[in-house]
Amino acid sequence: MITPSCAQWALQLQDRCSSPGVWPRERDGSLLTVQLVKYLEEFVIGQENAKKVLSVAVFNHYNRVRANLAASEDQPDAQGWINSSDVRLGVTPAQIHPHPQRLAPPHLPVQHRQTSPLFEKSNVLVIGPTGSGKTLLARTLARVLDVPFSVSDATSFTQAGYVGEDVEMAIQRLLQAANWDPARASTGIVYIDEVDKIARKAGGTGMEGSRDVGGEGVQQALLRMMEGSVVTVQGKSSGLEPPPSAAGEGRSRPGTRGQSQTPPRPDTYNIDTSNVLFILSGAFVGLDNVVKRRVAKGSIGFTATLAPKEDETDSGGLLPFFTPNRRSSHNILDLVEPSDIVKYGFIPEFISRLPSVTTLAPLTIPDLRRILTEVRGSLVSQYTALFGYSGVEIRFTSAALDQICRKASERGGGARGLRGIMELLLLEPMYEVPGSTVRYVLINEEVVLGKKPAMYWSRGEGPAFWAAWTNEEQLTPSQ
Structure with a gap:
């Protein structure tokens, strides 16, 4: 039994986001995303661009899920067939010997056997100062969506084998939110907060061979999971199952005495994260300085405009305890590029798994x-x-x-x-x-x-x- 289709999810979203009679009869993508943005506006003030990015990402994600699941159902029937275009060219796949009855008839056009393309997911990175609504956006999405949604904190993540939480805990929380249904959990949403805390540490103890198990090590562990892999997580312990009652043992069949009639729950689950959407967020304190240094135009001479130093702030050279709410005419974080995040401390392989980046502005x-x-x-x-x-x-x-x-x-x-x-x-x-x-x-x-x-x-x-x-x-x- 595969997860509900996107049409069923859209109907559930309609019942949660609007009152009866408000939705038009056409339920195309634009209407769904607009209604989802309106629902977010009831809880989150401002941040219009972030609301649009998250709404579009969530809706497109489940369109991809529906298309990929439909393609996976048709895939077994197409395995072993030889492309007729390759046959006409006299080229056949190496070491493949299909049964003669499964060869493609030459009179059938190729387009009748082509399956729909597999769509890749677009994970989202949300950047914004503290108190701007990043976590509230995630909680609101979890409330409106009738899909498994897990929230994790990247601060406690460490590389496998060290003290702390493994990155697989995010998938285990997703499985718990899906009521231990692996098929439903494989199409859920994973939200990881404070992701800027796993940035690569520069300097530190000064040891060249030291391993950054809480920074770059976590990024390496998240790579394949975010792109799509099979993650093995621990399930409910079999010892938590209630023992069989004594009254039932007297009427048990021969050979089944003392055994429970219900099969025990497996100890491990294999979750495929290919259709799991990852939403990452963080404050990224100091990223604005990286962007300013990149966009500042250098000049030479006595009248040259010098870029401000990293530690020059309004507090006299000391970093403020809170992120200030003062906002200029434009948000400098809107100009962020993947190269800036790499300079901040993230490896390029990690950033390439996050094609959609949105920023939140300080509140006025x-x-x-x-x-x-x-x-x-x-x-x-x-x-x-x-x-x-x-x-x-x-x-x-x-x-x-x-x-x-x-x-x-x-x-x-x-x-x-x-x-x-x-x-x-x-x-x-x-x-x-x-x-x-x-x-x-x-x-x-x-x-x-x-x-x-x-x-x-x-x-x-x-x-x-x-x-x-x-x-x-x-x-x-x-x-």
């Missing part, structure tokens, strides 16, 4: 505001529901939300910086409100700036709370 203040209030599962809705469990209603003024976004932009860290600021801002209310008589909490701009504590109202003071919130909103200039 308007993007942070939309993340704070508009997307599904926004931070404001989360904290509103969290206070609601204690029977407390909390409100934020527009000026307070703008100030939170400005502080998050200065702090850096992308969307993760917003949560850090919210946790620090609501620490006192979350400590004092539960179990007290407080039923209403108001956060305005002065509270965000630390000039005064949060404002509280008790039960029965709802009109005063709403009047205070209305006055604060009227004082805020309209944008």
